Amino acid sequence: MYDIRELEEAWLRYRKKRRRPFLIAAALFFAFIVLYVLEIKTGYLTRVFQRKGDTVVIVDTAIERNETFGTNKISLERSGRVSQIVEVRKDESTKPIAISKINKNDTMVLAPSSVDGSAKNIVIELKDTNDPQTLHDLEKRFKLSHDTDDSLFLAKSYYKRQQYEKAAYWAYQTNLINENIEEAWLVFVKSKYKLGRHAEAIKVLKAYIDKSGSIRAKVLLEKMQKHLF
Amino acid sequence: MKSRYAVAKEVFVDSVDTMDYIELESSYKAFKKLEQSIEKPLKMILLFGSPGTGKSMLLGRLYEKLKDKKEIHYFDTPAISQKEFYHKIFLVLTGKELPPNTEVNFSALVNYCKKLRGKREIVILLDEAQMYGPELMEKIRLLSDSRAIKFIVSLHKTEDEDLIAKAHFQSRIWEVVELKNASVEDLATYIHKKLLKRNLFEIANSLKPKHIQMIHKFTRGNFRECNKMMYAIFEVSEYYDLHEPNKINYTNMSRKIIEMAAIKLGYIHV
Numbered sequence: 001m002y003d004i005r006e007l008e009e010a011w012l013r014y015r016k017k018r019r020r021p022f023l024i025a026a027a028l029f030f031a032f033i034v035l036y037v038l039e040i041k042t043g044y045l046t047r048v049f050q051r052k053g054d055t056v057v058i059v060d061t062a063i064e065r066n067e068t069f070g071t072n073k074i075s076l077e078r079s080g081r082v083s084q085i086v087e088v089r090k091d092e093s094t095k096p097i098a099i100s101k102i103n104k105n106d107t108m109v110l111a112p113s114s115v116d117g118s119a120k121n122i123v124i125e126l127k128d129t130n131d132p133q134t135l136h137d138l139e140k141r142f143k144l145s146h147d148t149d150d151s152l153f154l155a156k157s158y159y160k161r162q163q164y165e166k167a168a169y170w171a172y173q174t175n176l177i178n179e180n181i182e183e184a185w186l187v188f189v190k191s192k193y194k195l196g197r198h199a200e201a202i203k204v205l206k207a208y209i210d211k212s213g214s215i216r217a218k219v220l221l222e223k224m225q226k227h228l229f
Numbered sequence: 230m231k232s233r234y235a236v237a238k239e240v241f242v243d244s245v246d247t248m249d250y251i252e253l254e255s256s257y258k259a260f261k262k263l264e265q266s267i268e269k270p271l272k273m274i275l276l277f278g279s280p281g282t283g284k285s286m287l288l289g290r291l292y293e294k295l296k297d298k299k300e301i302h303y304f305d306t307p308a309i310s311q312k313e314f315y316h317k318i319f320l321v322l323t324g325k326e327l328p329p330n331t332e333v334n335f336s337a338l339v340n341y342c343k344k345l346r347g348k349r350e351i352v353i354l355l356d357e358a359q360m361y362g363p364e365l366m367e368k369i370r371l372l373s374d375s376r377a378i379k380f381i382v383s384l385h386k387t388e389d390e391d392l393i394a395k396a397h398f399q400s401r402i403w404e405v406v407e408l409k410n411a412s413v414e415d416l417a418t419y420i421h422k423k424l425l426k427r428n429l430f431e432i433a434n435s436l437k438p439k440h441i442q443m444i445h446k447f448t449r450g451n452f453r454e455c456n457k458m459m460y461a462i463f464e465v466s467e468y469y470d471l472h473e474p475n476k477i478n479y480t481n482m483s484r485k486i487i488e489m490a491a492i493k494l495g496y497i498h499v
Contacts, residue, residue, distance in 0.1 A: 007489045014499045
């Protein structure tokens, strides 16, 4: 009679050995799936493979397709940093631009893709919305530029940080320069509402609806009247 | 209590017993070819194949079938010396033992054979002929040239000494019957018929085609290897049957048991 225990142990070792290639294949397949999903959801791989040394090349597909910007704020994720905001300074020409590279000091240089040779580099800065210093810098810059993009960005940022007084202030500043920016109206109204000044908020909102007929504003009004906001 | 697998493993104890002969398609063809060759005016017939392909069994079967019809003799073990071989031939030719202290003169033996030409037709089955050596093989050739004795020579295919390649054998009138390893189908028939001969239906049914495939893969269809493998499989099964019956499936042979047997026999190196 054989030593069955010894044989069983040998067989277990053999089974382990036989399964190894399948396990490796399964692990590789799983890793591939994870990377694929990651790529689909975040475009992570595209960014990783486009990084060259200390210089990072980021290509926004919307920009590559030469589409005009719906917004001048682009969310980016960078290795070792939390969510950042790339702020693109308003380009008067509204010509499609291609982002060429981000330098080591986090300054992104954009080159307008104009064909008339009048291309000039635009400097944009990576802003960390969690950094109060960034907002402070923006406030200083607004005093010089009076750019509604800056003021609206400040309004939204403060609203996000639940600093509603400041949010209302910057929304108002935006409105002073350009009263047709709906986002500024809405941030102002929502901030007032959050501060407990419901009647004032609803009054301003109604005035804006009368002026613009905005559907978004109407939806917001309804929510506020039903105390669903 | 005796396990059912104890009986099964005994079925596969390797032996050349013509009672255990299993008729397979390939062996049937070889047998028929050999039978027909004997009727032809050939001096030597070569039965050729790797060890464990069933050469001895085929010779034994042929002997059993023809012993009452023909003057046929089966040398199942090779003679250790030329002297012993001559004695054996002397006995075949004369039916008498050699008197003590006498030796057979080969030339006289050949001359005696020549005189028998046309009067007697003797068939000698020589098993394991690769052990005779070139000198004795040459003598066998000379005896066969007398046309009184027809030799059926069974030999292994060896790398060192491929007798077929030797010119003096190639020039003779030969019929070559080559036995090869069994196909998967033949092996399945072999295993099942062996078990069914002992009424082991349940065990035979527990061996499915996938198991036969595995056994064929390990043994490469060699009957001797297959016997060893089946013995080992039933040895392991016997242990589980007696000591850990919860680990054995009586209706479907476990792959694990086959692999354990393969490990035991060195087919699998862990």
